[in-house]
Amino acid sequence: MDEKEVFTSEKMTANSNSFNNTALTQQWKKTDWKVVNETVNRIQTRIAKATISSNWKLIKDLQRMIVNSHHAKLLAVRKVTSNAGHKTAGVDGVLWETPSSKMKAVILLNKGKYKAKPLKRVEIDKGKGDGSTRPLGIPTMYDRAMQCLYALALDPVADTLADEDSYGFRIGRGAKDAEEQIYTCMNAYNKAEWVLDADIKGFFGATRSDFFRNCQWI
Numbered sequence: 001m002d003e004k005e006v007f008t009s010e011k012m013t014a015n016s017n018s019f020n021n022t023a024l025t026q027q028w029k030k031t032d033w034k035v036v037n038e039t040v041n042r043i044q045t046r047i048a049k050a051t052i053s054s055n056w057k058l059i060k061d062l063q064r065m066i067v068n069s070h071h072a073k074l075l076a077v078r079k080v081t082s083n084a085g086h087k088t089a090g091v092d093g094v095l096w097e098t099p100s101s102k103m104k105a106v107i108l109l110n111k112g113k114y115k116a117k118p119l120k121r122v123e124i125d126k127g128k129g130d131g132s133t134r135p136l137g138i139p140t141m142y143d144r145a146m147q148c149l150y151a152l153a154l155d156p157v158a159d160t161l162a163d164e165d166s167y168g169f170r171i172g173r174g175a176k177d178a179e180e181q182i183y184t185c186m187n188a189y190n191k192a193e194w195v196l197d198a199d200i201k202g203f204f205g206a207t208r209s210d211f212f213r214n215c216q217w218i
Helices: 003-018 021-029 033-052 056-067 070-080 099-108 141-161 175-186 200-206 209-213
Strands: 120-125 133-138
Touching: 021 099, 033 056, 033 070, 033 141, 056 141, 070 099, 070 141, 099 141
Parallel strands: none
Antiparallel strands: 120 133
């Protein structure tokens, strides 16, 4: 299935506004997720190749294609309704728990002008055992799906241009990859003598700002 078929599929689905819940349920359950993933991955691969060749016009066109494709919207809704926080609602109290509500979300996603709703603020335990908490902002389901949809278009560019030895929030990378790289570096002939472990955000947050304003930077 090529990108033209993505738009055709979306036009067909857009008419589902008049469908009843049973029809929407069947439409969600009959989705071929293998085709969905392959279609989105194919466009993402083209974006990555265009990034390597610095073809920014093509990148923009492909990104516009992916955020408007029916398959990408299906994938975005599926991601936000299958992760650990899918049972936590935002400020609007809306959850997409049924197949019909998920299909309705796909149809309405990225339609018309968009403005994100405020975050729902909650306090969660830091896990230090001392009762300390930290604030957490919870977006609405729709906002999460929009973030996920646009991430599908932005990730190929970000991942292609990112440092080859960065492992945080990278697709297909995790802590084990970082551990392996650390082991490799620490066993090299010209290995570093020191390893720095620092919370940069915490450091700057706890340091007087006037100190940095008075510094003479080189």
